[in-house]
Amino acid sequence: MATVRESKSQKDRKPREERDDRYEIRLSGSGGHGVILACVMLAQAVGLNHRKNVVQTQSYGPEARGGASRADAVISSSEIFYPKTMKLDVLLAFTQEACDKYYSDLKPGGLLIVDSTLVTKVPIKNSYGFPFIRLAREKVGHPMVANVIALGVIAELTGIVSREAMRTVVKARAPKGTEEKNLKALQVGFDLGKKMKR
DSSP states (O other), rough: OOOOOOOSSSHHHHHHHHHHHHHEEEEOOGGGGGGGHHHHHHHHHHHTTTEEEEEEEEOOOGGGGGGGGEEEEEEESSSOOOOOOOSSEEEEEHHHHHHHHHGGGEEEEEEEETTTTOOOOOOSEEEEEHHHHHIIIIIIGGGGGGGHHHHHHHHHOOSSSSSHHHHHHHHHHHOOOHHHHHHHHHHHHHHHHHHHOO
């Protein structure tokens, strides 16, 4: 998260702090990657912290049928007056198309996280690549939980939401009978993120 700089003037201190406190995340991919559900879960988990406000928005229409789709979350401890993203702190891209389309929306120093199998041309240095879909298959037994692995990585790398809050929401949101697989996927993501922080 951006460092809050002290203002010399008491008058302009509050707006500056509100801007710096704002944290924006975009999850992107194609129609089958579950980015909208993942972003809903992320926003819900953040919302369990009563000191944080969160607004979640998503794209529908033609994008949902195979093109680059996206879902956004804006997080702040202050009231959120403008619900749409302006400059992203974090972008998750499951596909090359999504990466190419949205990476320019990152703020300077923003973090790009990609599926390293599907995104082979990474446009910025401040990035991490993980084979999310392959890991979902190999570690959990189902590619559909790749989005949950990604949530675990985001939570661990950014610290924007606690592990416990993510576990609570993923367990509640998982289709009946898949709770353990989804929680396992989340833990895979936590472990990946923790390794990268060392």
